[in-house]
Amino acid sequence: MHNNIKNVKRCTKCILSANFPRIKFDEKGVCNFCNNELLHSTEQEDITSATLEVQKLFDDKRGKSEYDAIVCYSGGKDSTYTLKLAVEKYKLNILSFTLDNGFISPVAFKNIEKVVTALGVDHITYRPSYEFMKGLYRVSSLENIYNPKTLTRISSNCNSCISIINITSLKIALEKRIPFILAGFTLGQIPSNTIYYQNNYEFFKESRKPILDKFKSEIGPEVSRYMEISEDLLKSSESFPHNINLLCMEDITENEILEKIKPLGWIKPGDVDGCSTNCRINSFNNYVHTLKFGYSPYELELSHLIRKNLLSREEALEKLFDQPEDQINYAKSELKLDENQILKNKVV
């Protein structure tokens, strides 16, 4: 698989490959995304507008609830910096929340402990049963659960995990009347027009129903416990929180982030791939995505960072190719999956 990743034709400016949806190259080998034909050209407007609106929202709601915001904290570098920003820059009273998916690096757990201690925030960890998580990853790997559009930015397995994080954080926010949910997504991972938005669970629920139905039929009714919110809780909720991605409003390189979080005691785990700083199933997730679609789920994000001059093309390729076989094999063994099973539902 890695030879395929390395040998595929790529844009000469970014790292988008010939297998990426709707890509075209000009005579110099530059893709239509770099040439701005397919990009939303008003990203800076979105950032400027979000910065003003988010500050207003924080000023309006700060200090009026048990916590000002819940931070979805994976222990990775981006969510660590998000937590730091929330506490130190925006002066918010934070509840930090980690979803333990069963594949978090032990070093990442130590990072979480050190960082929440250094920043003086309350913290909770929620661990769904390991059997459930493995079932979720198996189904997400084998079946074509999600809209291909969703999967241009993220692997199916990561999307399933993030769905549980989103639902769990929303449940906590509704139960505790917390007005904001903060996450560590960067531009490239999410579009610039979703830097902040108010949750609309009812409509999301309707649009996600086919996905949940597929999971329920494959895994069982326990899917509801992890991926839905009870009617009682919804009825008792007066308003829905805003989801905000603080990192999207920061112009900062990865190295600068690492320097900023070093004093908190954060160190890079050695048992993760080049695209993750906390999760040991990420390489497997990338492997499944690449097998099915012919490109890495990190191409869009890394290419965005290159265009913003926050990462060099060489650094991006190094991250993309750093996908340790031992981690892929470990996940295959835990999930009891092999390549032939995954290839049955190949998309390209």
Place this chain on the structure above:
Amino acid sequence: METKEKIQSDLLQFLSRQFFVDIEDIQIDKSLIDTGIIDSMGLIEIASYIKKTHGFVVSNEQMNRDNFGSVLKLVDFIYKTKS
């Protein structure tokens, strides 16, 4: 006041660029979610587009199938709200 045709043409251009889809592949009378053009986050992206392009904020109550159920419904919603 913009015509419905202009609102629709601009919306289709936005959808094409934002969601990597050819305009000819968008069925204007069908749900954008059901036809696989957008996912649930796409709804937020469309609401943000409406705010930026047409100058009004879509409330949670307005974000429903009657208004967001297809391109034609979105065009009607934008047109009526602006007028």
